[in-house]
Amino acid sequence: MFLTDTIHLAPKITPAGHLLAVPEVEAAPLPDDIELGGIFQAGAGHGLLYLGSTTLGRALPPAWGWWRDFAVRYITALCSTAEDEDMAVAEPGTADLEQLIGDAPPMTGAEYLTPAVLTTLWGEIDAALRQELAGTTGSLQAFLKSRHPTWNLVGRVHFNLAENRKDPDAPFAFLATYTARVSAHGKTQHQPLSRALEEFSGARNKARLLSLLVPVQRAAECCDWVRAMLESREIYHPLRWTPADAWHLLNDLPALEPAGIIVRLPGTWATGRPARPTVTASVGTKPPSLVGKDALLDFNMAVSLDGEPLSPAEIRSLLKGADGLQWIRGRWIEVDTKKLGRLLQRFEDLERAAQSGLPLNDALRLLAGVSADDADASGERDWAQVVAGGWLSETLEQLRRPEGLTRVDPGADLKAQLRPYQMAGVQWLYLLSRLGLGACLADDMGLGKTMQVLSLLVVLKRERTDQRPSLLVAPASLLANWAAEAQRFAPGLRVLVAHPSVTPADELRALDDARLARTDLVVTSFGALLRLPALEPVQWRLAIVDEAQAIKNPAAKQTRQVKKIQAHARIALTGTPVENRLSDLWSIFDFTHPGLLGSAKDFAGLNRRLAKAGHFGPLRALVRPYILRRLKTDKQVIADLPEKTELKAWCHLSSLQAALYQRAVKELATALDGADGIERKGLVLSYLMRFKQICNHPSQWLGDAAWKPEASGKFARLRELVEVIAAKQEKLLVFTQFRETTEPLAAFLGSMFGREGLVLHGGTPVGKRRELVKRFQEDELTPFFVLSLKAGGAGLNLTAASHVIHFDRWWNPAVENQATDRAFRIGQRRNVLVHKFVCRGTVEERIDQLIETKQQLVNDVLERGAELLLTEMSDRELLDLVRLDIHSAQEN
Template identity: 40%
Template sequence: MLVAHATWHGGALCLWAERTGPHELDHEVHPFATRDFTGTSYEPLVKGASRVELRMALPTHGDHPLPSAELGPEPFEGEPELREWRVPALVLEPFPAMALLQAAEHAGDVVPGTDLRFLCLLADEAVHLTGRGLVLPALLREDGDLVARWRPVIDDPARFRDLVRAMPAACRAADGGRPAAQVLREALSGLIDTTVRGLVPHPLLPPRKGKVPDRIPLAERWFQALTGPDATVAREPRDNADELIAELEAWAAAARRPSGPLRVCFRLAEPGAEEFTKEFEPPETTGEPERTEEPDAWRVEFALQGTDDPSLYVPASLIWAGEATLVENADETLLAGLGRALRLFPDLAPALDSPVPAELILDTAGAFRFLRTAAPLLAAADFGVLLPQWAGKAKLGMKLTTRTEEGEGSGAAASSGFDLRGMVSFRWDLAIGDESIDEDELAELARLKTPLVRLRGQWVELDEEQLEAALDFLRHPRQGRMTAAQAMQAVIHAGEEHLPLVEVDADGTFGDLLSGEADRRLTPLATPEDLDARLRPYQERGLAWLAFMDELGLGALLADDMGLGKTISILSLLVHERENGAAPGPTLAILPMSLVGNWQREAAKFTPKLRVYVHHGTGRHRDEELVEAVRRADLVLTTYGTAARDAEMLAGIEWGRVVCDEAQALKNSGTRQARAVRSIPARSRIALTGTPVENHLTELWSIMEFANPGLLGPRAAFRERFAVPVERDGDEQAALALKRATQPFILRRLKTDKSIISDLPDKQEIKLYCNLTTEQASLYQATVDDMLAQIAEADDKQRRGLVLATMAKLKQVCNHPAHLLKDGSRLQGRSGKLERLEEICEEVLEQGEKALVFTQYAEFGSMLQPYLASRLDRPVLWLHGGTSKQQRDELVQHFQDDPEPAIFLLSLKAAGTGLTLTAANHVVHVDRWWNPAVEDQATDRAFRIGQTRNVQVRKFICVGTMEERIDEMIERKKALAESIVGTGEDWLTELSVAELRDVLRLSPEAVSDW
């Protein structure tokens, strides 16, 4: 027996098979897998396919992967794990792939697996959409080329979600697995493109008469590439595709998906449910009378349903009785739809033996299969599916009930009337949905050993692991008294086994805290009298939340978006405490060096009565002098570097609070700096960062470990429970559990939320594509050739260094030849980027405005500053890592206060955080850091509170080079999660040689004067 499987990988259909019979065990190669279809009806369809070996994450038990369901169940004990296996496969070209998907299910000698059946469904969907004209042409950039593609028009989000949910994991299991939504978009777009090209003749345009023009317009060349096997658009000098791309994107955005009038619908009715007898009546699934006959019989009722109006519902029984007179050709539509559904729902076959099929009778196991397998596939195929209201909702889990006890605190109650050391009564219950269940009921459920059981009038889906976990849960004490802090820990760590926490019923302030809504339920604190500013409403709510968390002795993470005023929030808290006689002691603020002057200025401006001491530099106080200086201060400012060097001295002082600004500096928990900061004791701690997760969820753990040590458990346990399931598998339950565990301690507001701040202007991001000069192209190609020659003989450590060094050199080439050569040669006329930068700076100055120009290379900035100053005939400010604190402050003040137009050149690393430079309404990124979070931080030096004009952000990209390809990779990754690309360029070192060659290759269109 041969079972065919398919996955969508690298923009193509990859086919492989499982075979039965004896096999040799290899701990890396899938023992059942083969790419050999010789002698089968698939053989002519895969002729000429390329051979490849995939690495696929598959369910594994012991030393071998579990066989697919089509080969039959394999008994085993324990829980399978995902493990990577090497799988031999075939990569099919687009047209043979489409032919195979349309014929696969009719081949009697090969059994299609669930993954292949799903892709067959997508192929049918592509044909269906094409037949109804639901396709649009597009012009895209792929691997440095312009390509003409056909794309589907699906403007129904629910429809797309159904397809995503129905996708079997094997369709996206290659290379460790990818999100289903991403694979679905790629596969459906690829199949649509193939379908249209197979239908529309080539060429579309008639042959030209007369003299052929010197230059064929880009639109015509794109139109030609929309048919035939080659989608590449021929390139010509002076092409500017941005305008055509923008017009086509606008066309796609304006498209609306038309709908047919009727579709076949399947309604699952539980035992005892009443049949529908009323025409055009919407289905009801609750409150139905019990039926005495066939108590274990489930029914799948067939019907026709309106696509535009789902309440138009015509049961098949009415159609066959001739009573559906208002629906034309109802019988033909029903039979055609049932025939199409058969391949997705094989259990349907017995019902279709009847000449007038109206329903399918199932036992409980069959009903469970329909719920878990058939229903998602049918919904994804655009069939109507109506399930009982309980389906997918009633889950077995734990419920915690707590009630605050008055006067039971072990210490003084906080002014909020609540103390984490106070006692609460608690009770743990097992619950299904909103209903608690007792031990006898659970024992009966376990005895039945069925995945669908009826409990208290409702049906519930269960699995064996949950039942075992629930029985173990009942063996432990489930009620009593504990501190509120212990209750909070219980909530955070609940669900680590197979039983999720489905509900927390907590009263009073504790309930507000656990809900994550404390900031909105607390009464906002008015702006303190000694604060020389007026807080915005969201800042007054934030002040109340910070004070509340401090009263409870809880660490807080203020994760407001960059520019919303986190610094003034802390200063307001200090003033509020002193006005109310509740100051806990001196506050230590640990900052990046670039922010020390900013904190000093804001403290002097808004809180002049606060006593501030800066602990930094060679003349800083030590030992007893430091203790005395802290005693006389309300706020002590220091840097992360100084805190690491002076950790022992700082740890010997009794701090009321430690605040870490730009707390992403702590994201690597094992560094000396992070360990030193965590070692400084304090009554409470506050972390400030607009990017609590730059790259990975473990960074959030590290920041929370500073704010509330031990709260989220050990790092390894956090990674296993949250980081891996969320980042790798997109596990929604794990994401919800993480949100529940952290939301009491995090306050996050976004400046794009108009309910938070309505008067912040817009930000427009523009990508500017620059060409290389011939000199740049020559240097670029020589650098790539040199690296590829060396890398083949390098070990892993050497390879990593070579890749990073080459990336740096190529970025320098894209900036300017003199940047790479470091020969002090002239700058003018040798760089496409420099020419474009001059033009933009001239435009900004002519408009009487100001711009920030960021580069990650201080040496390049030092070359640009005098050159731009002479070319623009205006001073150009220059801030970099070697700029002293005094000079930095003077530069910032001059730029902010001088009314004249100006250009401020800045090193990304030295000036990308902390500064307020709202006098600029233009931001230019000359070279890219390739980490979106870092670039956004730099941009937000201008796009923050105080900015009154729209901000234009321009990002330079050299077309046809690695800059363009890496930008495309980043955009794809951003669609999966926020900023998952590693810091800097380290993630690029993991690419294979082939991938590196593709990323680094130089395309002809890169050069402007070839």
């Protein structure tokens, strides 16, 4: 197993929309007496029913608390239905579910939460309730009561408050009622609580009466005024109430509802409570004179009631009055003089401090309701409101809906046709870069982040308003891909790859302003950035970080160096859901939007407060305009994608691999001297096999059984890909032509996914293969399948996978395509990404180039096999094919 002692159960939503309870490293622990593992094995409905019915009042980790709240909604709805065979429980509306999703805490798979998923889970809770209820001999009331005393369905007691404006001394009326029955039309019929004394009179009905009054007795334990009414028996009669009496009820709503009391307030109170005077601030009404994070926005404040400003005299009158209900403008309003006075003071201080303008980051935090230094802000959210003024509101709306932005077209300079969602991405990146703000483009792998960035660079070059070059930092394994994509799709961009594998070291040392002035884009690696001090003082047009999860560790040297880059705007590219990992989110935003989320210490404190309150909506609102994430499963995207996308995964050699490869080249040159005929063909074939083995891993050639991941460039590239695939909970096929490679690959992948996968090779019994395929297809928790190409390359249906990796190349496109088609075939509902591993500077890269250029060799390869043809090359041709380009092969 690959689990550690710090693992606890955490909720996880799969791409198929299923809710699971799975072990996760560093997950927050549940209380010892709450055991979810076994219950969730029976199904998500049973797990949620347990959460919602039995764990009320218990402290749970934020993610589990959120799911409990969802389940409580179901049980609350259940309690308002009649106890009969139908028990039809109304589903929540889409708007309610979307609001609930918007406030969900970070959890694995949160990006797959949709109203449809929650509606399905609602149905699963309902099915679980009916199944568990059928296994008991008691009533629904007894079943729920056995779970938690709050759930009492023998009548529901209501406390009803109404206005009575004809009585100036007691302008409110109170009446306690209970739900006597449900009509044939589904309407509840209420009776005064006094009628219960009559209806349930007699010894036979005494138990029902006592059960009915349990919520009232519970309420009396925590509310003195309820206890007094119960003891005096006034609770059974209509009562005249003063504003102070009504205020007591309003203040005790948080205690009454958990006790089982339903409170009904005057229908004229549109929001369910009396209106409150609100301190309202508006930021960003006018465009700022500067753009970017240093922009200063206008700030204006007022005190209003339902959007109408209150006069200074009215404000003074409210502050002088008592806490509670006050009469103003012909209606009752709710006033907390201390909160109102404190908020007025705070906003007046802000207004004075912002006379010359409010910094953009401060304005955005206020707008989202996130304050790093104000622990009480959440308790005052209902008494204060910050709204975006005209300019800021329009800008944020454009960022949230990039498809509606003004079209920016790279034109003929881009040698490709952008898909609609890609065009929206370019428009979004363009707006943010023009404003001098950062961006996190977090599209799924395979949706074309590279193409969108290249398109943006083409647009910026055509404008000619800012001729500074841009800098792109990526893992060394991706530099060749960026250079190739730029040459293919944006040949007009002048690209400099600032890395020893491409540019000689003396040229890199000589980089100066004159050389950079002749460049549009500098591409470098994280490691090279540390060794090229000439890049640090440059004022770049854009600073772009690919695979931005590489800077998730703020203490790492490469992260600190990346954050020193000076640029007009910064862009992070990542395929992982950064919103689900708050520590990653902070570090990436510390690069793209320095200061927006405060310091690491401030952010940690903010997270604790949000987790305690169970309210992550403000944080999500703060970062949402600057994260653009599209999924391959989105209906707007999936119809626009090719069904299969093939990508080159460039790999470097480790030092040990390079040394072994170079030695093999020298030994081959010596061995070829004087060899001919069958002997020479056998010699060449054996060395070609050795080169492939060395490129895979030194241990495959040495036979030392070590298989250390750090010894192989292909394992390093595999790690980069799998980090993203695992975070997305997508399934993976890995093909290799070597049986001996399957088990080490499976062990490495198991450590990455945190769970075991499957292996199939020539030694796998034929009868077991069908069982393995079925498990991979049906078990969502089986993440990968490693197959030898000969054993698994044909005849299998593995459409559960959306990624295919060719760890080593067969050098025959037909054979590779046949293996790929294990996933890409009839029944596949996902878009398939095919990753072909190629070691730079080796025979693998040169064979790949020959295939790509469609030279005559390819036809021969298809018909006769590459190895057979290569044996017929001359010594010079052969040695040129297998020679090692050390600068390209190694990550310096």
